[in-house]
Amino acid sequence: MSHTKMGKLAKRWFGFRQILINSDERFKLGFIGVFVGVTSSLAAVGLTKGLSFFHHYFSQVEHPVISIILPAIGLLLTVVLLKYVIKDFGGHGLPEVIHSLSLKGGVIKLRSSYSKLIGSLITISFGGSAGPEAPIVVSGAALGSNVARFLKTNEKIRIAVAGSGAAAAIASIFNAPIAGIIFTMEVIIGEWTPVYLLPIVIASVTGTEISRLLNGNQIQFSHELIKVNLNDIFLSIFLALVCAFFSVLFIRVLRNSSKYLDKYLKNILLKAFLGGLIIGLISFNIPYIKGEGYKFVQDIITGHFTSGILFILLIIVLKIFATSLTLGAGGAGGVFAPSLVIGSSAGLFFYLVIRALFPQLEMNEAGLFALVGMAGVLSGTLQAPLTGMFLIIEISNGYDAILPLLLVSFLTSAIVKQFEQHSIYQYELIQKGHLHRPRTDGKILADINPRELLENDLTLVYPDMLLSALIPKIKKSNRNYFPVVDRENGYLLGMVYFNDIKDFIFDHTLINSILIEEVMHSDLTTISIRDSLNDIQKKFEQTNSWSLPVVENQKYMGLISKATMLDLYRKELKVQTEL
C-alpha cells in the first residue's frame, strides 16, 4: 500500500517537475531564483550559526597547548575530509565557480554544495584564518547549477541560476542584497546582462529576507555614521594608497605561499599540520588574526578596539601571513573576510598615523576610516570596486559615506591594477588559461569546437602517383592543395600545393617522370582535433598559413582553414551578443 502511495507521490512530484520544465522562461527563472535564494541563504545561516557555536565552544578552552594545536587539528581534519572522504579540493573554490560559469556552461558538481561548507566550518572554527563567504558562494552556485540541471534549462539560464546562488549567499551573509547582486555581476559572471539580472535580483532579495527571518534584521557591522566632512574626503585619497599597498601585499603573499609550500612540503598532511601549528603559535599571542574575524572588525568599527600604530601594523601583516598559510596549507575558506579584517585594520592604522601627525586636524572617528578601508582592500584584492563600495554602503546602513567610499574603491582598484593585473580569483584561472569573459576573443574561441571547422571534402592523393595523374584532380577540385596519404593506413604524409607545381605541371615535359611524394611538403604543422581553437589560431600565425591539416594518431582527418574559422567566429560572435 505504501508502495502505491509512494508511486503516486513520485508521479505528482515528477508531474510538478514537468510543469516547471515546460513553463515560460521568465517564470522558470523566477521560481528558481526564489528556490536558490532560500537554499543558499539557509547554507549561509547554517555556516555562520555553526561558526558562532564552535566559537563559543572553543573560546572556553584555556589550556595553552590545546589552543596552540587547535588550528593544526582543524587543517588536518579539513584536508583529510576534503581529500579522502568527499574527494574535493581545498582552497576557496571561487575560481572553479568562475571557470564553470565562463567555460563549462555553469555545470558545478553537487558535492561542491556541501564540501567547502563543511571544510570551512572546520578550518575557521578551529582557528584557521579564512573567510566563510567563498564556501557559501560556492554552495549557493552549486545548488543553483544543480536545480537548473534538474529542470533541464539551457546553458544561459543555468549560468544565471548558478550566479543567483552566489548572489543570495553574499546577500544573506551581510544582509546586503545589492552587494550580492553586484558581487555576482562584477566578480563571478563578469558581465552586465538583463537576462542574468532577473533571477540574481530575485535570489539576492529572497536570500536577504530569509536571513533576516532567521537572524533578525541585524546589520553585520552596524555603525552610525557621523557626518562626513571635507577633510575626511581629502584623507580618503591617501587611505587609498595604504589600501592599495596592503592589497598588493596580500595578493602576492597569498600566491607565493602556496607555491613555496607545495615546493618544499610535498606531504599534504604534514603541510596542513605544520601550517596549522604556526597559525596556532601566532594566534595564541595575537588572537585577533584567528578565524573569519567578524568580531574583530565589528570592534574596530565601533571603536571598542584601539591599539598603538605598530601593533595594528603587526596585526595586518600577521593576518596576511596567517590567511596565506591557512589557504596554502590546504584549509578551506576564502579571502573575503580576511580582506575585511585587513581593510578595517588598514583604516585604523591610517587613522592612528594621521592622528599622530596632525593632532589638531578635524577628522572623523576611526570607525569611518575602518569602513572605508574595508571597501578599499576588498576592491583591491577582488578587483571589484563596485562590490567594495556597495557592500560597505549597505552594511554601514547609509549613503552618507558614498563619496569617500567611491574614491577609495576606485583609486585602490586602479592602483592595484598597476601592480597586479588580475584579482586573487582570476590569477589561478589565468595561469591555467581558464579565464574567459563573455564576448571576448578567448570565450568565442573556447566555445567553438575544432570539429565544427573540419573540412574533409578535399581530394586525396597518394605518394606513388605520377604527377600526370594529378592534372584531372586539379581540374575537378576547387582547392589548390592536396593532402598526400598512405594508401594502406591513411597516415598523412605531406601536402602538395598547386602553387608549388604550377610552373611545370602543365608543361608535359616532366609530369610523367615525377612522383607526388617528390613534390610534397612533409614537414607539416598539423592540428589535433583536441587542440583548442586558441592553439590552432597560434599555429596559423606561427606558420603564416591559411589552412592546416588535422591529424589523429597520424591519420589524416581533414583540414581547418582560416577562412572557415573567421566565418564561424563571426556567427558565434553574433549569437553571443545580447539583443
Added chain:
Amino acid sequence: MTDKAGMYLSQKEVARLLGLPEVTVQRWIHQGKIPTKTLGKKTVLKKSEILNWAKAHDLDIKQNQSAQANNPQSLFSLTSAVEKGGIYVQIDAHDTYSAFENSLSQFSFLENEDKKLILNELINREELASTGIGNGIAIPHTRSRLHLNLDSAHIPVIFLKEPIPFNAVDKNPVSVLFMIFTTNVKEHLKMLAKLSYILQQNKILQLLADRNRDGNLIEQIKVVENEPH
C-alpha cells in the same frame, strides 16, 4: 617621429610589428584602441607600451621583420646547380645501372660511402617509374631526399657515349642525364620548374642533341634562365 633611442615607433613600424595594414593602426589610434602618447602636438606610440599592450591582448609580434623577405631568386639558380654538379662527357654505359654507377664514380661532391646507397635509391626509383622524359633526356633522382652533405642543389649533366634504353615516355633511348640532388623540397620544386622550362627551349635541346661538350651548355642555361619568361 622616430628617434635615435628607438623608444618611439611610427605608425608604419607598429603596423609591421603587428603584421597589419597601416590603415588599421590608424583606425585603432582614432578609436583609442591602441595606447598613444602625446609629445607636444604629436601623437606618438611608445615602443614598450605597444609591446605590453600587444602582449596583454594576445597579439602576435613579428620580431624578425625582414628576415624572411630577402629570399632572392638567385638562391635557387639552376646555372649554379649545374655548375656545382659538373658536366661529364663520354660516360660508358650499356644500361641504367652501369650509367648510374659510372656517373656516380665521377662525382667528387658526393662522399664515396654514400654512393652505394644513392645508386640503390636511383635504381629503385627507375623501377617505380622511368625518369626518361623524352627527347633522349632523363632526370634521375631518388624518391626521398637523402641526407647528403650538400649546401645546395647539385645537378650534374652526364653525356653518355652511346644512347641506352631507358623505358622513356617516348620510348626513345636516352643519352643525356640531368641527375637531381637537392637539399629541401622548396629547392627541389624550383629546380623542377626551371628544368621543365629550359628543357622545352630549342636552343638547349639542340645543344643536348649535338652533344656539345665544350662547356657552352652552362652559358646557354644561364642565358635561358635569366631571360624573362
